[in-house]
Amino acid sequence: MADLPFATHKKDQPVKIRMGDGTAGIEAKTVVAAFDKIVQKFGSKPALHQKVIKAGESAADTPWTTWTFQEYRNNVDSFAKSLLSIGFEKFDMVNILGFNAPEWHFANFGAIMAGGIAAGIYSTNGPDGCKYISEHSEAKVVVVEGVKQLEKYYSMASDLSHLKAIVMYGPDELPADVSQKLSVPVYTFADFLKLGESVLDSALTDIGEAQNPGDVTTLIYTSGTTGPPKAVMITHDNITWTANAQLKTMGRPLDNDDHMISYLPLSHIAAQMLDMHCPMQRGVQIWFAQPDALRGSLGATLKDVRPTIFFGVPRVWEKIYDKMQIVGKSTTGFKKTMSTWAKGQAAEYWENHQFEGNQSKPLLYPIAQLLLGKVRVALGLDRCMACYVSAAPIEVKILEYFASIDIPILELFGQSECSGPHCTNSPSGWKIGSIGRPLEGTISKLDPNNGELIYSGRHVFAGYMSMEDKTKETVDSDGFLHSGDVVSIDDCLQNGVPNTGFMHITGRIKEIIITAGGENIPPVLIEDQMKAAMPALSNAMAIGDKRKFLTILFCLQVEINEETGMPTEKLTGEALETSKKIGSSATTTIEAQTCDKWKKYFDDGMKVANGNAASRAQNVGKWALLDGDFTEPGGELTPTLKLKRSVAADKYSEVIEALYA
Known part of the structure; x- marks a missing residue:
């Protein structure tokens, strides 16, 4: 252990566990060991809940389907055995592309049980983004949700030299011509689970016992705010130790009487910790929201589940x-x-x-x-x-x-x-x-x-x-x-x-802006001051790198198209209320751009924000109002809604240059 490195770029290189005193000195465990323990304790208790909606039915009219911890584990083991049946080896990779569902969990933990590594892909990624991750991770199996995600692999599966199979979950049926579209076998989730029926339980036991807490078991691809996504390698001990350390900060011990809603992308570390690994340590029940959760249905799920x-x-x-x-x-x-x-x-x-x-x-x-x-x-x-x-x-x-x-x-x-x-x-x-x-x-x-x-x-x-x-x-x-x-x-x-x-x-x-005068400016502080001074704003982005003075782009609160997720020009919420309050007839951003009353609102707000700045160097000189708002489909935000500054700067370069003209 002492000879191991703290860090590596190789997926099959174990790393040193940073043991210490107190909390840092608790026993190192694998994910498999944690799963074994929770099934022993809560095997017959409920673990996962999902509304399996049939065609023509609504979520409101659909009852919850429940999996116990033992049923959860049975599905995980079946997936792991099926991986082994197609030649899956230690540190091989499974990619998972789709919205949160029991199958996401089964595939994730199934990859780990088979000695491999799981790597999620954001469901909003286009074919090129999916190809990058599947190619970079050398995925042997890709799990997708429905035909829409499956189709992303039509044009590139033949380029993925390590790919052995694609597995589809969800209510969709496999397209009749799928074998003509793809050069690798494609299975429904249920059919894939049958492949490993002849694999012995002892095979999984042997693999689990051979795993080391310092082994890599999960990849989290960064959202790429500053370049191509990087594959963050997470070990067994990273997962089990961190989950327990976070759980210690809760107001009380959690157990099977606690409930959480799964709706944030499971390809992100926060959702994995909250929806999979922390619950796995304490037996917390997980309830899966609908895919349109962030477009409005989350409210209904909250009232239905009443999470703790x-x-x-x-x-x-x-x-x-x-x-x-x-x-x-x-x-x-x-x-x-x-x-x-x-x-x-x-x-x-x-x-x-x-x-x-x-x-x-x-x-x-x-x-x-x-x-x-x-x-x-x-x-x-x-x-x-x-x-x-x-x-x-x-x-x-x-x-x-x-x-x-x-x-x-x-x-x-x-x-x-x-x-x-x-x-x-x-x-x-x-x-x-x-x-x-x-x-x-x-x-x-x-x-x-x-x-x-x-x-x-x-x-x-x-x-x-x-x-x-x-x-x-x-x-x-x-x-x-x-x-x-x-x-x-x-x-x-x-x-x-x-x-x-x-x-x-x-x-x-x-993200630090370094002006032409050599001043180091933190843009987030400026943006927060602007939004505090002008409640009608939804987003703001400060500009000024290598420039003589700072400028800023404003986005008012606007209606978002429910289908596409793209912003419209129609004012909503605080922006619409502000328009009425200042005596403006503007109901769109286009009208606000040419309205004197809105100009005064922004000028006055910027004066207040500048007055609260830590130094004169952080004062903004000019502003511009954009037609819409920053969104993920628009490219300005990551799937976790972080601002992609370079993307936004390129997209609105003409507006920015006009401010410095």
Whole structure:
């Protein structure tokens, strides 16, 4: 073990486990061992739930289908045996492309049980994006959801030299001409499971016992904000240790009476940790949302399931916030008075109960709780003991609003490269606007030159597959991960350990704007100030690299096409309300672009934001309003809704150049 490297670029090279004291010293376990233990404990208990909707039926009229932990494991083992039957070997790769479903889990854990590696592909990827990952990972089997995803492989399966089979799940039937379209065998999920019926159970047992906690077992492909996706190699110990470290921060131990909704892309580390690995440690039940969850159906699933833990990316919380603002504006009279009073009581309570707060309770807070409880019920969050947010920045005003309706949201920070979380707020220790404190058993420090967060621990990944230089750039010789994020750390230390206070992200190294005058400018801080000063904004992007002054692109809140996910020009939410408030007749972005009242709104808002800037160098000189908003289908956002700055800069280059003309 002592001779092993901290990091590698080879998928078959075990890495050193960063053992330490306390939490860092718990026994290293494989994913297989964790699965064995949970099946022994909860075998007959419910594990997974899905609405299997038939043609012509709706989700509302469809009952839930349930798999117990034993049935879950049986499907996983069957998938693993079928892999072995077609010549699958240790460290071979399975790609999974599709929306969250039991089959996603069966294939993921089946690959691991067979000694291989699972790698998800975002379902929004086009054929070229799918080919890149399947080619780079040398996938032996690709699992796809339905004909739509299957068709992405028609034009390139013959170029994938390692591909042995494609497996399709979901209600679709295989196309009659599929054998003419593809040069490899294509199976329905049910038919594929039959291939391994003659493989002995002992074959899987032997493979499981031979696995090492330091072996690579999962690939997470980065969303590619700064270049081609990198394959983040995650080990067994990364998964099992990190899941347990995160679970320790919860307000209470979780068990089979806890419930979570699976709806975020399982190709992302956050969803894998939340939907697969943390539940696997405690027996938490998972309920699969509908594929259109982020286009509107998530609300119905929330009310149906009433989860006890809920994780939302910022956009999910923002959408709920926007709807609540509309409801609030339509409330009048006594009901409005009581609502405002109750929110004031809750806001005071949660302000007092942040870390180092006075912990006092407003005298009439229990009555406010009863009133606000109706809101929690309406949202489906009445059983929720912890709500989380991560994956992208969220405005403090959103967090403060939810606290005022008695729904505190805990922000956390992590990366694919640290197997999910590194810092988290917890029910027992949180501060609004911070990303929380580091997990126990990890070590954090700051680069004295630029404030970059550097950290180590058993959650740090094994390296980027087939990218030796990138791996060495990211993990140093002492095993510390260079995060790329600039942070500040307060003095609320854990047990007096240095650099274990609450952290605030102030910028990202690769996103720092360096002006022509040599000033280093963190764009996120500027963008947040603009959005705080102008609530009608949905997004903003600061510009100024190698320029004499800063400019900014504004996106107003607009309606999104439900079918395509693309933005329209029609104002909605706070933007439409603002238009009425300032006396403008504009109902579209095109009309707002030429409206003097909107010009004054932006000029005044920018003046306020500039006045709150940390220095004059961070003042913005000019702005431009775009026709629509930044979206994933539009190319400006990643699947986890992070801004692709270089893509947006290229797409709106004419607008940007006009600002500097």
